[in-house]
Amino acid sequence: MNCARMESRILPYLDGRLKEGERAEAEKHLAACAVCRLRVNEFRSLSGLLDELPKIEPSAAFDLRMQARIAAAPPRQSWWAWLAPSPRVAFAASLLLLATVWVASRPAEHGLNMAAPDTELRMMKDLPVLEDYDVLANFEPLPDLPPPVEAENQ
């Protein structure tokens, strides 16, 4: 184990929350590393120092006020009341609903876009035929051809 790894384990080590193997590993490192040993000892005495803060007791009025407030609390909440203390939740829910409706309305438009490449593909396939038609329709020598044969027969 290196010092960086030991650093991340100081608290769990002091809290006694390391697994057996991890604890043995930490202790092996601590036995060899004076810097980490000092740090662990400082953390330990810091914890002791924090224990020096005295606890306070709730005032006598606390319990009386609490009882009065509990007695005044409504006995049962109606089913929609959970919305009331948090208009933000209600607002977020409406936004979500709007977003869902909007997204749901999109596939129609989206479907057209998806179809476009398909039409294009078909046109590409048909392109030689269209070109042939174009060439034939505008074939310049055609008008210069001799008049139809039937005319001669007449």
Added chain:
Amino acid sequence: MARTDIQLMQDVKAGDEQSFALLLHRYRSPLVNFLYRMVRNREQAEDLAQEVFIRVYRAREDYEPSAKFTTWLFRIATNLALNSIRDNHHRQMEISIDQPLAADAEDGDERRLDLADGHADIEQRLVEQARQAMIRRAIAKLPEKQRAAVLLHKYQELEYREIARIVECSESALKSLLFRAYETLRIELAPLVGQPPKQQGSR
């Protein structure tokens, strides 16, 4: 055998008011102390603790034991404390957190000196109180989330997983948050770390 918090809360849900009184008795002092160390004002801490209990009571119908009761309780308390601290900051922008007089004034009831004590006693108690004031200030100077995490870890002895859920971060993020907080405290309180308080018998 004493009923667990979850059993008590389920009884409260079923309409048993006495069980709520038991929960109240079990957690009134831890909550008031936690909130006092968060907001550094006793009156405000008691108001907030009342608000926490009222919220728990109002939500009793919907209670589901999906997490530990203490996780739920301290999560409500932490959110209320953080909101209250932010409101106070907005209200009192001009008052610096570093002003020792403002901070110590809140601790008046803990620093009462009995003049009937001998001089040695008075001297020792003054030293003790100076140490305590220094510790309080060091905790108060921590960023709010770090402060909440340290208080829940040190004084409520909650598990990492619980604290992580309360301050809304991952367990690994919580561990490094806690480490940073304790590291700051270790540096801030360096003059006292490794210097044990004078014992009564040692004077």
